[in-house]
Amino acid sequence: MREIPDLLVIGAGLSGLMAAYEAAEAGLRVKVIAKGLGSMHWSAGTVDVLGYAAGDKAVSMPLQELEGLQAVAPHHPYVVAGAEAVTEALSRFVALAKELGLPYEGAEEPGRNLWLPSPVGAARPVYLAPQGQRYGDLALAEPIVVVGFEGLRDFYPWVIAENLRKQGHRARGTVLPFALLSERRDANTVQLAQELDELKRVVTLARALKEVVEPGERVGLPALVGLDRHGRAMEVLQEELGTRVFEIPTLPPSVPGMRLYRALRSDLEGRGVEVEIGMEAVGYEAKEENGGFRRLLWVETATSARPLKHRARAFLLATGGLLGGGFDSNHEGRVWERVFDLPLAMPQNREDWFRPKFLDPAGHPVFQGGVSVDREFRPVSPEGKRLFANLWAAGNGLRDCDGIRERSREGIAIVTGIAAARSILVALRREKHVH
Amino acid sequence: MFTESWQSVGPSLDECIKCNICTAYCPVAAVTDRFPGPKYAGPQAQRFRENGQPHAPDRSVDYCSGCRVCNEVCPTGVKIAELNARARAQMVAEQGIPLRNRLLGRNELLGKLGSLAPRLANLGLHNHVSRVMAEKVVGIAREAPLPRFSEEGTFGSWMKRTAGERLRSDRKVVYFHGCATMYYEPFVGKATVVVLEHLGYEVIVPPQNCCGLPLLSNGEFGAARRYHEGNLHKLVPYAQQGYEIVGSSTSCTLTLKEEAPELLDMFDEESEELKLAVWDVFEWLRERYRQGELPTDFKPLPMVLPYHPPCQYRAHRVGRPAAELLALIPGLDVRVSTARCCGIAGTYGYKREKYQIGMDVGAELFEFVREQGREVRMTACDSETCRWQLEHGTGLPSRHPIEVLAAAYGLYDLERREPRGV
Amino acid sequence: MTRRLQTEILVIGGGATGVGIAWDAALRGFDVILVEKRDLTHGTTGRYHGLLHSGGRYVVKDPQSARECIAENRILRRTHPHCIEDTGGFFVVTPEDEGEYPDRFVQACAETGVPCEEIALREAFRREPLLNRRISRVFEVPDGAADSFLATHVTAQAARQAGARILTYHEVTGLLLRGPEGAREVVGARVEDLAGGETLEIHATMTINATGAWAGQIARMAGLTVEVIPGKGVMVAMNHRLVNTVINRCKMPADGDILVPIHTVSVIGTTDVRVPDPEHYGIEPWEVALMLAEGDKLVPGLSRARAVRAWAGVRPLYQEGYTGASREATRQFTLLDHARRDGVQGLLTIIGGKWTTFRLMAEKTVDKACEYLGTRQPCQTATTQVPGAEQGHYWLGHRLHEVEEHELHGDLVCECELVTRAMLENAVYRNPTLTLDDLRRDLRLGMGPCQGGFCTYRAVGILHEMRERAGEAGGEVDRSDWEVAYMQSPAHNRSLPPPSSLPLALSSPNLLLRDFLQERWKGVRPILWGRQLKQEMLDSLIYLSLMNVDHLPDAGLTSPMTAFYEQDAGDVGETEAGV
């Protein structure tokens, strides 16, 4: 009989994939299942670790903020993981990204946040940026020309430039004809990026850019400079123009996020990790074990007919929270975790879910609740008791964090994904399941 | 005409959060402006369609190939491909069915006719003049990879002829062969039968209808409903006796399990019974394997085999069972393609206006096959029309993985496509 | 600095009634100015249920209203066809509604002239498959669905074409009074131009108070008491059409008993609760829950479908001397001639009624004004079509169809509601625009499932780009005539060359962004759970994580609408504009 996997990861977002990577690296047999593709396709493709702390305080050194975090959010995933694990996970990611040929970089001064232009020209706090976005760094002195494309509905260079100027940066906007990108009338950023995988098109674009870029300016483009051949496209542009070129993220679908997803996934598949998308976990089977634990035997996914069983030794829940689809909620004010019905630390009353202002700096309570875990990233009951002998949880579905508000989504995903995988490794070794 | 109900398809549009993931992955939208993409054609446009509307507001939805890449990647569970299929049905209900689609939708009827005089039919169908005519008159692209009628007789006649040689056993399994196996590729059925027998099962082949998929994908829901009802009538008694029903066509099994009930809103008990009894042959074999019941007396098959998991597996949501089992064969270097779709998508690529789109979609797959090196002699895919498209796009022969498995058991000649005499 | 304008008739209030009056009076040859404190339809007209009444709802309880409704229903179908969808309506008898009412209903329909036909259940279920199968009888009536945003805008255009001046974002802060106590006369109003920051004095021979639920406030400015009964009604829009026919319960009017398919949504409503103030009220969780529970009785499962938005409007109900429950108050309208009633000359107040009867209300009001100003011409509104009428009745598929025929997919800004870039540009050039909320009313921008998640950013970018380009040309404001008749048609809106400049009001993209995000938030908050909550989280990700809009410059800027969007009545929900 075929060997069952050591680890079944549920969820193919950044946390799930990072966990799968960490586990596979250590020699575990790993399988990833997910209902669909996730939030990497919506994000900026940067690694945001912590941009705003309590009271909407702008953070410049995220890792130094962790202590403060402990005081206000003792269950915050960073606190659970511990400062050392946070630092280490992030460097692990940097190393991996480099290996994938998709290097990520931080600020000149180690540990400092970069501030990069957002699609409306606000300054985004970013800990690690893909190389393609790195030179948007607002600490750099060169003036910026933001170049858009006539009629491209997901990118507006003039707004970006105007807001950058208001914040004291030298910036201007301009547009080039859309036809430089594509002959199509209707194309999204991913399709346009694919057009720029063609070298000829990149060269033509470079020529057109030359006409509008003034000496000394760096060039900000919408993040669609190639999908599979992004690195080459950026090189060609910089070479032809003799200046720095950087990308500014756009509305979803996120090309930078998709690049990372594809690179990660194919790396995993290269390591023998099976990644199955389109499989929604709908149930599980567990047996009582001495010690009062329950041990998961398998997780079931929906198929066109009968449920399909996925056995494994260890299971990692990385389905995200409300956004990732890990939780659902109803008009009676209930929020629940969808696979194991894990208890959630979350207001179970609709009146307590929101604050009156959308942009309230304190955020909305319903976006801040989630699964409670112990130091090993195993889900626990409200009393702190472990629920399953072989279940772990990671990602933005964990409690006491607000990845969107804090600008910490990717940081949380990477840190908890890796931390959970390590904890799984230790546990499986202890059980001598791994040889 | 479909009825709107709370079951599955229609209301699933409410799940959409407009995130554009589907549109980023749709292989058709990637190659043509004629199709505005899954989000647009599916959950978005659906809000502008209604029962009894003056006329169908949009036609571009007809360019959806039904490959279901969108369903797979959608994080919220919108049944996009099905929404599109229903919108097409509404168009068809209004505008009538072009003769071409009527023809393509009637695999079974065509098969029956063709099998009366297969050589003549092949000659008639496959010469240049008639293909040009077919394109001009009915809109079937002249280059499209139309199948050839089996000139060795149908699968049914083989079963009859070899009745004496067939295994008798207490363990029985029902085989749903589908039209393609019956009339065009009886060898796939033969390979399936010898494999099932190798596992010790007696194979029952009851009378059966076309599953109705070609009709569903051409929007002829009324006729499809009659086919499905026919199958319920013929197959449910077996399900009720506890037999499992395996099929070698991923699209037929999908239709029996899910497509027909969902698209036709047939959620009755019988449909449910049938659904739970039906298995794709590799899904079923994998289950045997997991139970430790699959013989592994494979002979080495030293070759590189590019394998394309067909789109229908995506809808089955059972993973890639054929790839899992082929990987057990010693010497066989299975290269699983990551291409999204071969482009044929059932009968899609046959249509004049869609032929090129189909080929452009398939380019990813053809390229993948080329990348596997010059020593590649054949490819594999579970779905018949995909195999024909693969052959058309790569110039290499293509096999059903069940043929490969049968060959690995030493029961089948992969080159000549026939069982080895025992 | 105070600017002075002079006119014969000053209309206060840019709802259906006020705009109808301006149209009617201008057609009769009067010199007219209309002032509205925000955008047209900011009031109840923009927060109603969307039903073009057949009168069926009132046949038993209020036959006079029923007669008015059916007469006006027929007229509006001719004068405003493109604002109306001929959905037809059912009155259905659910198990709770059995008894004698259905027969009384049929009888009363006959008496009031409301066409009504009992149809076979099979036929009803064929047309509306989701309808509760336990319904025992179904009556068909000529209900319809009406887009009050478009109707009011095109009526305003018709009024302008007839010579009226329509001033939006002009708030009346006081009435100009003349004469001593006892012989007082209203001679116009003091008006703040909220966008331009100017104060105006508009002098008028006759001032007409058409401020609906606010009518008491205006009357008070002349020292008069007009007791408006503010009856708040909550409505919940479901993400798609669950029905394509208006579904009414066949019983005495009550809460949550009508489901109206309008544009891409279906709206269940309403409640009826007295509130102290037409401007400040919230949406209570029980109200939303009640709508869903009642909706389930018409379409079982409705409560599990996706809700996209909730809003509330306040009924301007008036009944001299009435103090009872607001549901019981009459739906008829009242015209107060303050000269007769209070001895104050120069002021009329028109109040009550329904959207369906706005034209009739306008006619009666102008008739009354003629008594004082002298008749010029008879009323023409019943026979005059408003601009755009040649498009015929609205049908749900029209935008989809036009986008398809003209291959405009790539030009969509709001993908949910199919708004193209050119529609947006034209709406800004050709009709006064201050906020994205105005464009929402004009075009349905941001009204679909993602509730502005994608289009808010795009619209801001496009508006800003328009301003930038106008600046490049360096000329003066050039706003061509108000032209809204084809505003909602993708096919009819082609990209225009940029004008030399745009109104100052559009100057801050950051303010536009913040305002609209908050405006959308108000209306979704009461119904955020399940799928819409997931949507809201994606929207948050876009505007916070990706855009960082909460840390943009110009944080202190406000528009005339900012406070309104941010106002919080302390409940879960908030009042909200629009179907």
Ligand SMILES: Cc1cc2nc3c(=O)[nH]c(=O)nc-3n(C[C@H](O)[C@H](O)[C@H](O)COP(=O)(O)OP(=O)(O)OC[C@H]3O[C@@H](n4cnc5c(N)ncnc54)[C@H](O)[C@@H]3O)c2cc1C
């Ligand atoms: C919940 C609900 C549902 C309804 N559903 C329907 C329906 O389905 N069908 C139907 O036919 N009718 C319906 N009605 C009734 C209908 O909406 C109203 O009768 C109609 O819209 C009233 O229009 P109006 O112009 O009189 O008032 P409004 O639309 O309220 O107009 C008054 C205007 O005056 C302005 N204003 C106020 N103060 C000032 C000031 N100081 N200076 C300048 N301007 C000022 C306001 O901003 C407002 O725009 C419904 C009403 C409610 C409350």
Ligand code: SF4
């Ligand atoms: S089924 Fe395939 S072709 Fe159709 S919308 Fe989905 S991804 Fe595109």
Ligand code: SF4
């Ligand atoms: S992937 Fe799913 S949720 Fe996202 S836009 Fe497509 S249908 Fe909607």
